[in-house]
Amino acid sequence: MAETTDQESKTEEPTEKKVRDSLEQGKIPVSREASIFASMAALMVIQMFLIGQGVQQLTPTLKSLLDDPEGFPLATGADAQNLLTVVGLEALRFLVPLLVVLLVFGLASSLLQNAPNLVLQRIMPDLSRISPVSGWNRLFGTQGLVEFAKSLFKLASVTVVVAFVLRSSEAKAFEAMYTDPVALPEMILNIAMRIVSAICIATIVLVAIDLAWARFHWRRELRMTRQEIKDEHKQAEGDPLVKARLRSLARDRSRQRMIASASRATLVIANPTHFAIALRYNREENPAPLVVAKGMDVIALKIREVAEKNRIPVIENKVLARALYEAVQVDQVIPAEFFRPVAEIIYFLQSKQTTRPEKVQ
Template identity: 85%
Template sequence: MAESSDQESKTEEPTEKKVRDALEQGNIPVSREASMLATMAALMVIQAFLIGQGVQRLTPTLKSFIDEPDGFPLSTSADAQNLLTVVGLEALRFLVPLVVIIAVFGLAASLLQNAPRLALQRILPDVSRISPTSGWSRIFGAQGLVEFAKSMFKLASVSIVVCFVLRSSEARAFEAMYTDPVALPEMILTIAMRIVSAICIATIVLVAIDLAWARFRWRRELRMTKQEIKDEHKQSEGDPLIKARLRSLARDRSRQRMIASVPRATLVIANPTHFAIALRYNRDENPAPLVVAKGMDVIALKIREAAEQNKIPVIENKALARALYEAVQVDQVIPAEFFRPVAEIIYFLQSKQTPRPEKVQ
């Protein structure tokens, strides 16, 4: 009941991160019926291209072994080993291509459904896989009922297909009673190919339905609640309160470094208490005055205080201070349009014998 209510609360589609994490953990939508279809398709290929030639190659060896059992020396263990080696090699020549084709088709059925991924978490021990309670819920739960319905559909489909094929081949089977026994294997192979082909056609419909159901069920299981989406957003983007605190700390450190740079300034242009821009001018360092600090309100007052403590001239010019504050950045030279007014202030300061705070109108 709790699981049902929890599932009902998951009304939101999974986010890209949720889907990506599920794929990395090996939780992928897989249709088991696709493997069955691949096996039947492999059997059909084997029947069409390999069975006849393989049997023809294997028949002489088995025939000689059965017809003339005393024609093989078995006096020593080496003779027996040689005999088993010959028979085993012939059997391997017959069986290895069949096993390879079935394995290739099975691997292709898996790769066509999902891209290959290395998910070590899937092979780690999990207590829930051997828990009787979990096993009971898997067998008699919704998924267990779906698997049971698919099994019944497969059984019914295969039974109907086999009945139709055998019914259509009934007359031919009776005729085989009066035909040469050498033709029986070919007739049996033909009927088997018809049965396997019909089963493949019937299975295609089941695989299409099962693929759609597997992906639908997978997406439904990955659904999230609104709270889960909010928590994931916080984890990926960071807690807004923490981020605001970090930004505040970064601004404080930047202001402290900026205030510490004021003693390097040549002059400070201020708008009495609202704006303050500290400029450093040294011909050997930069072709134009460099902004080492700027601030507004409280920061402007701290810049002026630091300038006065270090006996740096503070020039009050309301219009120029506001314009510089809006146009320049720290650690950048002033734009060309401010060269003339700033140069006049620097010339004015250099012409004074005793530099002290002045007010330029």
């Protein structure tokens, strides 16, 4: 009941991160029926193209062994080993192509469903897999009921197909009683091919339904609650409170560095209490005055305090201070339109040869 309630609360579609994490952990949608269908298709290919040729190659060896058993000496252990080697090599030559076809079809059924991904976590021991409670839930849960329904459908389909094929081959079976025994293997192979082909055709619908169900069930299992989406967003973007605090600390450190840089200024242009712009002018460093600090209200007062402490001239010019504050940036030279008024102030200060902080109206 608790599991059902928890699943009902997951009403939101999974995020891209949730889907990506699931794929990386090896939790992917897989259709078992696709693998079974691939095995049946491989068996059909083997019957059509390999089994006849393989039997023809194996027949001479078996015939010589059965017709002339004395031709193979078994007096010593080495003789027995040689006989087993010959028989084993012939059996391998017959079986290896069949196994290769089965392997190729099996890999294709997996690769066509999902891209290959090595996940070591999936092969680690997990006690929940041997838990009776988990096993009970798997058997009698939604997935267990679906698997049971698919098994019933497969059983019914295979029974109907085999019965239909055998009934249609009933006449040939009676004729086989009066035909040459050499023709029996070919007749049996033809009937087997018809049965396997009919089963493949009958299970195509089941495979298509199972593929769609596997994708749907996988997406449903990945659904998230709204709280999980919020938590994931916080984890990806960072806690807004923490980010705001970090930004505040960064601004404080930037202001402190800027205020400390005001001690290198040549002059400070200020609105009495609202604006302050600290400029440094050195012909060897920059062709125009450089803005080393600027601020408003409390920051402006701090800049003026640093200027007075370091005996830097403070020029009060309301219009120029406001215009500079809006137009200039820290660590940049002043725009060209301010060259003349600032140059006049610098010329005035140099002509006065100021040796202590002063206010000029």
